[in-house]
Amino acid sequence: AQKVTQAQTEISVVEKEDVTLDCVYETRDTTYYLFWYKQPPSGELVFLIRRNSFDEQNEISGRYSWNFQKSTSSFNFTITASQVVDSAVYFCALRGDSSYKLIFGSGTRLLVRP
Amino acid sequence: DTGVSQDPRHKITKRGQNVTFRCDPISEHNRLYWYRQTLGQGPEFLTYFQNEAQLEKSRLLSDRFSAERPKGSFSTLEIQRTEQGDSAMYLCASRPGLAPNLDTQYFGPGTRLTVL
Numbered sequence: 680a681q682k683v684t685q686a687q688t689e690i691s692v693v694e695k696e697d698v699t700l701d702c703v704y705e706t707r708d709t710t711y712y713l714f715w716y717k718q719p720p721s722g723e724l725v726f727l728i729r730r731n732s733f734d735e736q737n738e739i740s741g742r743y744s745w746n747f748q749k750s751t752s753s754f755n756f757t758i759t760a761s762q763v764v765d766s767a768v769y770f771c772a773l774r775g776d777s778s779y780k781l782i783f784g785s786g787t788r789l790l791v792r793p
Numbered sequence: 794d795t796g797v798s799q800d801p802r803h804k805i806t807k808r809g810q811n812v813t814f815r816c817d818p819i820s821e822h823n824r825l826y827w828y829r830q831t832l833g834q835g836p837e838f839l840t841y842f843q844n845e846a847q848l849e850k851s852r853l854l855s856d857r858f859s860a861e862r863p864k865g866s867f868s869t870l871e872i873q874r875t876e877q878g879d880s881a882m883y884l885c886a887s888r889p890g891l892a893p894n895l896d897t898q899y900f901g902p903g904t905r906l907t908v909l
Contacts (some may be wrong), residue, residue: 779826785834
């Protein structure tokens, strides 16, 4: 079975604070792919990043960074110096090589206050 | 390069009526997905097409639901005899290919269905 857990339902921070969104996954596939999507109030899911299971190198893109650790089955997402425009629901998702579909977590709602 | 488009964006219907949604994927994306998202939850997979072939269906897709992609381009999702539990956001996504570097699914804006 495949599963994605985002234990943080909602996080509230003040602008310019750093914030980390947690994601823990389960899969029996040896090859799998991990994703983060952002869903702003407008509702459209926006792709942020994709990671292969065989590439544990962490990635930084501007204020965003991702920490992939196979040993703990985690793929955490950090926003540095958060901004009000970062307010959205963030979803972590998994696709195992045995399936075509994405398995999503329940999402973390991030509220960045001015 | 236009994104995935969905029509209509909102649909209100009475219980028992049939509804049909349309999805136009990004051009040349031969893989298309339907998901359903209820309030406070992540999207749940419904079905997957490779070109015109429907290759995977979720158990969530009861016999009241049917999806088609007749020419391998746009897709339709029909719900017959709608029930209040069908109220949700219906999302369509497409991706260009099967190779790992073509794996990312790009989502449309969704169709929000309300069944009264």
